[in-house]
Amino acid sequence: MKSIKVCIGSACHIKGSYEVIEIFKELIKYHNLENDIELLGSFCLGECRQSVSVMRWDNKILSVSKDTAKYLFEKEFIPYI
Ligand code: FES
Numbered sequence: 001m002k003s004i005k006v007c008i009g010s011a012c013h014i015k016g017s018y019e020v021i022e023i024f025k026e027l028i029k030y031h032n033l034e035n036d037i038e039l040l041g042s043f044c045l046g047e048c049r050q051s052v053s054v055m056r057w058d059n060k061i062l063s064v065s066k067d068t069a070k071y072l073f074e075k076e077f078i079p080y081i
Contacts, residue, residue, distance in 0.1 A: 001038050002057035002081060006064075009044035012052045016066050017041075020052045023069040036081050056080070 004024065008017045021039065028037050045053040050063035056076065064072050 002036060003038050003040055004057065004077065005040045005042035005045070005055040007043070007045045007047075007053040007055075008041040009048070009053075011044070011048035015052050017052050019066040020054070020064050020069050023066060024073060027070060027073045031078065033078075033081065037077070 006017055006021050024039055028034060028039065042055060045055055045061055047053040047061055047063065051065040054062045054064045056062065062072055062076055
């Protein structure tokens with residue numbers, strides 16, 4: 001099981017953590033990855049100036065918005081599972 005941590009710190013919350021989480025949840029379901037990926041909330045990841053910060057299982061931090069969430073999920077997560 002690989003973890004994706006979505007920052008729910010105050011800066012990221014304002015920029016749309018909740019929407020990003022909902023999009024990721026739908027994509028996990030759509031791609032049948034419920035047994036491969038777990039979605040977690042995280043406190044501040046130290047990248048507050050970007051969009052919503054997301055940490056991949058190998059500690060790579062990505063900056064994600066609701067508009068880029070699907071693209072990044074398919075480009076940065078799926079190929080590395
Ligand atoms: S609040 Fe999300 S990186 Fe700081």
